[in-house]
Every structure is written in structure tokens, then in C-alpha cells.
Amino acid sequence: MSDSLKIINQGSITSPKGFSAGASFAGINKHSPYKLDTAILYSSAPCTTRAIYTTNKVKAAPVLLCQKRLPSPCIRALVVNSGIANACTGESGLLDAYKLTEIVSTKFDLKPDEVLSMSTGVIGKRIPVNTVEKTLLDIKLDDNGGHLFARAIMTTDTRPKEIAVKVESSAGSYTIAGAAKGAGMIAPDMATTLCFITTDASIEDDALKSSLANAGCNSFNMITVDGDTSTNDTLMVMANGMAGNRVIKKGSMDYRLFKEALMRACVFLAKCVASDGEGATRLITVSVSGAFNLKDARMAAKTIAGSNLVKSAIHGADPNWGRIISAAGRSRARMDENITSLKIGGIPLWKNGNILEFDLNRVRSAMMQSEVTIELDLNIGNSMATAWGCDLSEEYVTINSEYTT
Amino acid sequence: MSDSLKIINQGSITSPKGFSAGASFAGINKHSPYKLDTAILYSSAPCTTRAIYTTNKVKAAPVLLCQKRLPSPCIRALVVNSGIANACTGESGLLDAYKLTEIVSTKFDLKPDEVLSMSTGVIGKRIPVNTVEKTLLDIKLDDNGGHLFARAIMTTDTRPKEIAVKVESSAGSYTIAGAAKGAGMIAPDMATTLCFITTDASIEDDALKSSLANAGCNSFNMITVDGDTSTNDTLMVMANGMAGNRVIKKGSMDYRLFKEALMRACVFLAKCVASDGEGATRLITVSVSGAFNLKDARMAAKTIAGSNLVKSAIHGADPNWGRIISAAGRSRARMDENITSLKIGGIPLWKNGNILEFDLNRVRSAMMQSEVTIELDLNIGNSMATAWGCDLSEEYVTINSEYTT
Numbered sequence: 001m002s003d004s005l006k007i008i009n010q011g012s013i014t015s016p017k018g019f020s021a022g023a024s025f026a027g028i029n030k031h032s033p034y035k036l037d038t039a040i041l042y043s044s045a046p047c048t049t050r051a052i053y054t055t056n057k058v059k060a061a062p063v064l065l066c067q068k069r070l071p072s073p074c075i076r077a078l079v080v081n082s083g084i085a086n087a088c089t090g091e092s093g094l095l096d097a098y099k100l101t102e103i104v105s106t107k108f109d110l111k112p113d114e115v116l117s118m119s120t121g122v123i124g125k126r127i128p129v130n131t132v133e134k135t136l137l138d139i140k141l142d143d144n145g146g147h148l149f150a151r152a153i154m155t156t157d158t159r160p161k162e163i164a165v166k167v168e169s170s171a172g173s174y175t176i177a178g179a180a181k182g183a184g185m186i187a188p189d190m191a192t193t194l195c196f197i198t199t200d201a202s203i204e205d206d207a208l209k210s211s212l213a214n215a216g217c218n219s220f221n222m223i224t225v226d227g228d229t230s231t232n233d234t235l236m237v238m239a240n241g242m243a244g245n246r247v248i249k250k251g252s253m254d255y256r257l258f259k260e261a262l263m264r265a266c267v268f269l270a271k272c273v274a275s276d277g278e279g280a281t282r283l284i285t286v287s288v289s290g291a292f293n294l295k296d297a298r299m300a301a302k303t304i305a306g307s308n309l310v311k312s313a314i315h316g317a318d319p320n321w322g323r324i325i326s327a328a329g330r331s332r333a334r335m336d337e338n339i340t341s342l343k344i345g346g347i348p349l350w351k352n353g354n355i356l357e358f359d360l361n362r363v364r365s366a367m368m369q370s371e372v373t374i375e376l377d378l379n380i381g382n383s384m385a386t387a388w389g390c391d392l393s394e395e396y397v398t399i400n401s402e403y404t405t
Numbered sequence: 406m407s408d409s410l411k412i413i414n415q416g417s418i419t420s421p422k423g424f425s426a427g428a429s430f431a432g433i434n435k436h437s438p439y440k441l442d443t444a445i446l447y448s449s450a451p452c453t454t455r456a457i458y459t460t461n462k463v464k465a466a467p468v469l470l471c472q473k474r475l476p477s478p479c480i481r482a483l484v485v486n487s488g489i490a491n492a493c494t495g496e497s498g499l500l501d502a503y504k505l506t507e508i509v510s511t512k513f514d515l516k517p518d519e520v521l522s523m524s525t526g527v528i529g530k531r532i533p534v535n536t537v538e539k540t541l542l543d544i545k546l547d548d549n550g551g552h553l554f555a556r557a558i559m560t561t562d563t564r565p566k567e568i569a570v571k572v573e574s575s576a577g578s579y580t581i582a583g584a585a586k587g588a589g590m591i592a593p594d595m596a597t598t599l600c601f602i603t604t605d606a607s608i609e610d611d612a613l614k615s616s617l618a619n620a621g622c623n624s625f626n627m628i629t630v631d632g633d634t635s636t637n638d639t640l641m642v643m644a645n646g647m648a649g650n651r652v653i654k655k656g657s658m659d660y661r662l663f664k665e666a667l668m669r670a671c672v673f674l675a676k677c678v679a680s681d682g683e684g685a686t687r688l689i690t691v692s693v694s695g696a697f698n699l700k701d702a703r704m705a706a707k708t709i710a711g712s713n714l715v716k717s718a719i720h721g722a723d724p725n726w727g728r729i730i731s732a733a734g735r736s737r738a739r740m741d742e743n744i745t746s747l748k749i750g751g752i753p754l755w756k757n758g759n760i761l762e763f764d765l766n767r768v769r770s771a772m773m774q775s776e777v778t779i780e781l782d783l784n785i786g787n788s789m790a791t792a793w794g795c796d797l798s799e800e801y802v803t804i805n806s807e808y809t810t
């Protein structure tokens with residue numbers, strides 16, 4: 001990151017001023033009843049809050065609630081549960097989501113519409129609201145509670161995903177932080193997975209809106225684990241203005257810096273989600289250059305990163321590079337194979353449509369690294385894009401064939 | 406099938422009059438050098454021939470050759486190899502494809518442009534033309550050689566896929582037959598996999614063209630194994646007119662019968678491909694009804710059949726039905742979850758957006774059958790479509806992580 005952006009060691013979403021959080025367990029997932037599954041994020045000042053959501057036509061109840069209450073200049077708290085998605089639960093599920101915000105608003109003496117709720121987990125089950133209510137009433141907030149929050153939102157994730165970035169600028173310093181969960185039902189189509197961003201920056205709603213759109217587009221929209229866009233995908237940002245910086249307005253230098261910092265934080269979290277995909281052993285980074293336009297570059301990169309055949313080949317460190325070309329070919333991106341070139345792990349395998357001689361063991365070794373890079377040059381334009389994914393392992397199938405039972 | 410269509414026991418693509426075939430091995434796949442990998446299909450009369458091809462922008466050399474020579478009223482022979490796809494092989498690969506047709510045209514004293522070639526297998530490798538030439542010269546044709554042909558085109562398929570149908574009509578009787586290969590890189594986007602159809606029917610080119618488009622659309626375009634559209638996908642039909650029936654003209658009753666028979670043969674073969682997908686243990690049949698229009702019905706059915714999460718859940722007989730609803734929701738088909746209903750194996754699980762009580766063991770048992778049916782009623786229109794797929798098993802990953810090495 002540039003001089004003005006600095007990652008905070010051991011940072012979390014409670015690193016920005018005024019944010020606190022807490023978490024506990026309500027036993028929502030019967031297989032791991034003592035896993036943290038219920039969390040509250042709280043801000044001591046009202047937050048300008050924006051979110052972008054799943055494009056799935058079936059939207060979970062908490063997504064509908066957030067769509068109703070946002071955008072808002074006065075959000076104070078967020079309640080999240082993992083284990084049950086509260087999707088496909090009809091009118092009753094929607095009432096459950098509202099009830100959770102009422103419980104939290106009463107606890108902190110807020111108005112209900114100053115509170116949001118979010119859920120993740122199995123679709124088609126009701127949240128046990130009475131049990132969760134007891135848990136919510138017990139939760140204690142802590143200025144360092146972000147780490148607990150990041151753990152409580154996990155489902156099949158193997159590790160928490162969090163970041164905090166300190167931004168120094170002529171307008172004053174502020175912090176941007178985030179926590180995300182991922183693992184399955186991850187596909188590149190508008191705000192995949194759950195990701196909550198907090199910041200103490202003072203920023204106008206309009207500037208927050210466009211920074212968020214840009215960040216989502218270049219981070220969570222460019223990852224894929226299994227091609228399945230979830231019913232609950234949400235990327236939310238809450239800005240409480242407590243850093244006291246000069247108000248960030250759209251179009252200013254301050255704005256450009258904020259936008260950059262937010263995007264980097266989101267890319268970091270999105271890559272964490274991709275590399276911790278269900279059953280994943282490797283992160284796959286696909287960079288497409290020379291595309292006709294940005295849309296083509298994105299389509300080609302995402303299609304390659306999402307191909308089961310490419311993902312399986314990388315799992316086995318099998319340099320079956322034809323699958324990468326074939327995936328690009330079906331992506332609808334404009335391409336002419338006679339001028340296209342490909343590298344894996346920096347090693348050229350195919351140049352202008354010609355098969356190159358390569359050292360098989362060197363390529364296999366590059367494919368066994370924890371991050372495998374694929375570089376495709378379409379050579380017909382100037383646009384480029386990067387997408388992230390993970391390998392497809394037998395473990396993915398095992399996890400997903402035994403999820404609810 | 407109706408009274409006028411009858412499946413021929415032990416039929417093959419050499420069941421129609423005038424067709425013969427033969428196959429041998431050239432050792433193209435180094436791991437199984439004695440597997441049949443080279444085949445010739447021959448017709449003693451010129452065939453009106455049509456094909457539809459992959460929509461992948463990267464097209465294999467033999468696809469380019471077929472696109473150049475078809476449509477044609479005078480095709481006499483086809484040479485097919487498995488093991489190497491002859492894709493991403495540039496100008497040299499194209500010359501190889503032409504060379505194979507020259508060898509076969511010389512062998513049978515035909516003109517080169519009366520012969521077609523097709524390949525399937527690993528992308529990015531050259532065909533060993535000299536070795537294949539020796540094999541081609543050795544191949545003996547046989548009126549019953551269709552079964553050998555069906556085996557020779559297999560790659561990771563576990564069984565041959567063939568059918569022959571006898572059609573009786575007032576215009577005279579004729580036979581339609583086909584052989585297909587599938588297993589991997591199977592996705593629903595125009596003529597997936599290789600499928601060769603022969604018929605001795607006398608039919609006008611225009612009628613053949615539209616029957617083929619209709620058959621492709623309702624069969625191979627409605628299956629998915631892994632979402633990867635191949636560089637070689639081809640669905641070809643060769644009609645030699647030797648049955649002596651009244652010439653089938655577009656719009657006639659004869660035409661409607663031919664169209665129906667061709668579609669049924671293709672649906673049969675497409676279902677064979679889906680159920681023999683790499684690592685598959687079950688055929689998944691997804692029927693969507695009540696869709697706004699046909700396009701929506703197709704999109705929803707194909708998206709559900711192609712979802713890794715749905716496929717994994719079915720592999721584990723896990724009634725995680727929310728994944729089916731979520732897949733429909735991301736398919737872009739119009740839907741309102743409050744009026745949508747779902748059955749698995751005929752058992753209602755969700756009705757008009759309400760979660761139903763169901764017997765878990767009964768649903769699990771339905772999900773353990775060799776064919777699992779999913780019925781989704783979107784309840785907002787009158788269109789319906791059926792798609793076929795297979796479960797996702799650990800074996801799929803194993804097969805595809807060790808394919809080239």
C-alpha cells in the first residue's frame with residue numbers, strides 16, 4: 001500500500017473510533033452448539049450507512065430489511081447470526097428479522113430503525129428467535145470485540161477474515177476496517193458473501209455510495225468459489241465520522257484516497273474469502289490483459305477462475321492449460337486464439353496461438369504454491385482485470401454433500 | 406415412444422441402410438494405448454449433412470474443417486479420433502485435420518471434400534498423424550461396426566452411448582441412429598459434446614437443418630456436467646436417403662414425425678451423457694413449470710442442474726432444498742418466492758413460499774435413486790422445460806486433477 005495507507009497490526013472492525021462489538025453462542029447450528037453464532041456491532045455515533053446486495057431474485061429476510069432501512073444517516077447497531085440464513089422463510093422469517101432489531105434497539109435504548117440485522121447459513125430454516133434473544137441480552141460490547149464478531153459470522157470458513165487500515169491524509173487521519181465471511185455459495189455477481197466495513201471517516205453519503213460501488217465491483221464481484229450467488233450476499237459500510245477529518249466529498253483528492261483505501265481493504269478481504277473457499281488448498285489469481293474492453297477482461301478472468309476443470313487441474317497441479325484457453329473461449333470475451341498468450345506462474349506456455357516447449361516439473365511446482373497465478377494476454381485491446389478463485393478439491397464435495405444433515 | 410417409433414434392440418449408427426464403420430487403436434492416449442481411439446464412418450451413398458457446433462470462440466481444427474465443408478449434399482465418410490482434441494494447435498493442427506480426411510478419401514477413392522474429421526480429448530496437443538494414418542489404412546468397415554465406432558469416440562466415458570430408432574410412416578419407413586460421447590467439459594450451450602446421427606431417410610436439406618436445430622435445443626443444450634463448453638462440441642446428422650421413403654419436406658406431416666424422432670433420439674443420448682458425467686453416480690432431472698416464458702424455464706432448469714451446491718447435496722442425498730431455490734433465484738428467470746413450489750422425488754417440500762413438514766428419510770431415499778427428479782413450479786406463466794445433469798462427487802475432482810499427467 002502507498003505511504004498514506006497502513007495496515008494496523010491485529011486490527012478489526014472495532015479499530016475505527018466509536019465502534020464496539022460482542023458475540024456469543026445460541027446453539028443455532030446443532031452440530032457445533034458452542035460455536036460463536038450471534039454478534040452485535042455498535043457505534044456510539046450515528047453512521048451514514050450504505051450497502052450493496054445479492055442479485056439473486058430470492059433474497060433473505062434480513063436483506064429485505066436492510067433494503068427497507070438503507071441508505072440511512074443514523075444506523076447505530078447491527079445484529080448478525082450465522083448457522084441459519086433466514087432465507088425462503090416467508091412473512092414469518094421477515095418478522096423474525098425485525099424482531100431481532102427490536103431486541104437490540106431495546107437493549108441499547110435506540111429506535112428499531114437505527115438497527116440492522118443480517119444472517120448467513122442454511123436456507124429454509126427459521127431462526128430460533130427466543131433462544132437468540134437470550135443470547136443477545138447477554139452479549140457484552142467491547143472496544144476490542146471486532147475479533148469475536150469476525151469469528152461469529154463464520155460458517156464453513158476455516159479462519160476469520162478481517163483487516164483495518166489507517167489512512168493518513170492532509171484532511172486528517174481515519175481508519176477503515178472490515179470483516180467478511182465466505183466459504184460456499186460464492187459467485188462473482190454483485191456483493192458476494194457477507195462483508196461489513198466500519199470507518200470513523202467523516203464522509204458524505206454520495207461519496208460513500210460511489211466508493212462502495214467501486215470497491216464491490218473490483219473485489220467481491222471478482223471472486224468465485226463455486227458459481228452459486230447466495231440469497232444473503234451483502235457488502236455494507238458504516239461511517240460514523242468520529243475521526244474528525246475534513247468531510248470527504250465526491251470528486252476531491254480526499255475522496256480518491258478514501259476510494260482507494262476502501263477498495264484495497266475489500267480486495268484483501270475478498271482474496272481471503274477466495275483462498276478459504278470450501279475445500280480450497282490454493283488461491284488462484286487470474287489476470288487478463290489486452291482485452292477489448294473492461295467488461296471482456298472481467299468476463300474472461302471470472303470464467304477462468306470459476307471453471308471446475310481449471311480448478312480441478314490446479315488442485316492436482318496438472319498443467320492442462322488447454323482448459324484455461326477453452327474457458328476464456330466460452331466466456332463471451334472477444335478473442336482470437338492466434339494472437340493469445342498464456343503464462344502459469346510466470347512461465348510462458350502458449351504464445352500467439354503456438355504451443356511452447358516448457359519444463360513440466362517447473363510448471364507443476366508453480367502450480368503447487370499457495371497462490372497460483374494465471375496470466376492471459378488477449379492482445380486485442382488495452383483493458384485488464386483480475387479475478388480470484390480457489391482450487392476444487394474432493395473436500396468441497398464432502399463438505400457440501402453433508403451440509404444440513 | 407409412440408406407435409410409429411420403435412427402438413431397435415442392439416442398434417447402432419450403422420443400423421440405417423448403407424452405413425458401415427470400423428475402428429482401431431493408434432495409441433493416442435499414452436495411458437491406455439490399446440483403447441480404440443480411431444474410427445471411420447462410411448456411407449455407400451452421398452449424405453445430406455448438417456451440423457451445429459460449440460459456441461466457444463476457441464474452436465478445434467476439425468470444427469473449422471467441418472464449418473468449411475458443411476452444409477453439403479455429398480458427404481461419404483467421417484474420421485474421428487479420441488485422446489487429442491486438436492484444439493489450440495494453430496495452422497499446423499488445421500493441416501493435420503485436412504490430412505486425415507485426405508488419407509480416408511484416398512483409401513475409399515473419394516474426393517477429400519466428401520470426408521469430414523472430428524476429434525476429442527486433450528486440448529493443446531498435436532495429433533500423431535503418421536501413426537494415425539497407419540491405423541486408418543488398417544481399419545476394416547463392417548455393417549455392424551457402429552458399436553466399435555461408439556467405443557472409439559469415448560474418452561472418460563464409462564460406457565458407450567448409442568441408439569437406433571425405426572420410424573414407420575405413411576411415407577415409408579426409415580431409421581435414425583446416433584452415437585455420442587460426453588463425460589467432461591459438458592455445458593448447456595449449443596451442441597455440447599460430440600454426437601453423430603445417421604439416417605437412411607430421404608429428407609430435404611432445409612428440413613434436416615431445422616429438425617437438427619430443434620433436437621439440439623431440447624437435448625444436448627439442456628444438459629450440463631460441469632458448466633464448461635468444449636472447443637470441439639459438434640452435433641452432426643448425415644442423411645443418405647437409402648430408405649427410399651417419400652422425400653421429407655419442411656412443414657409436412659412426415660417432417661413433424663422425423664423431427665420428433667430425431668429429437669427423441671437426441672434426448673436419449675443427451676441423458677446418457679448427463680448420467681455418465683465424470684464421477685457421476687446419479688442422473689438429475691430438473692423440470693421447471695409455470696415459467697413466464699420458455700427462455701426463463703430453460704434458464705432456471707439449467708441453472709439448478711448445473712449448481713455445484715445442488716449437485717453436491719444430491720451426491721450426499723442431503724435434502725438441502727434451499728440451494729435449489731437459491732439457484733433458481735440467481736438464474737435470471739422471473740420468480741416470486743411467495744408463489745413458488747418445490748418437490749424432490751415427487752415429495753412436496755416448499756409450497757407457495759411456505760416450508761412444509763416432510764419425512765426426512767423418505768426424501769433421502771428418493772435422493773438415493775439412480776435418477777433424482779426435481780420439480781419447481783414458478784407459478785407465474787405456462788412455460789416448462791426439462792434439463793438433465795448429474796451429481797458432483799469426489800471422483801469428479803480426482804479424474805480432473807490428473808487428466809494430462
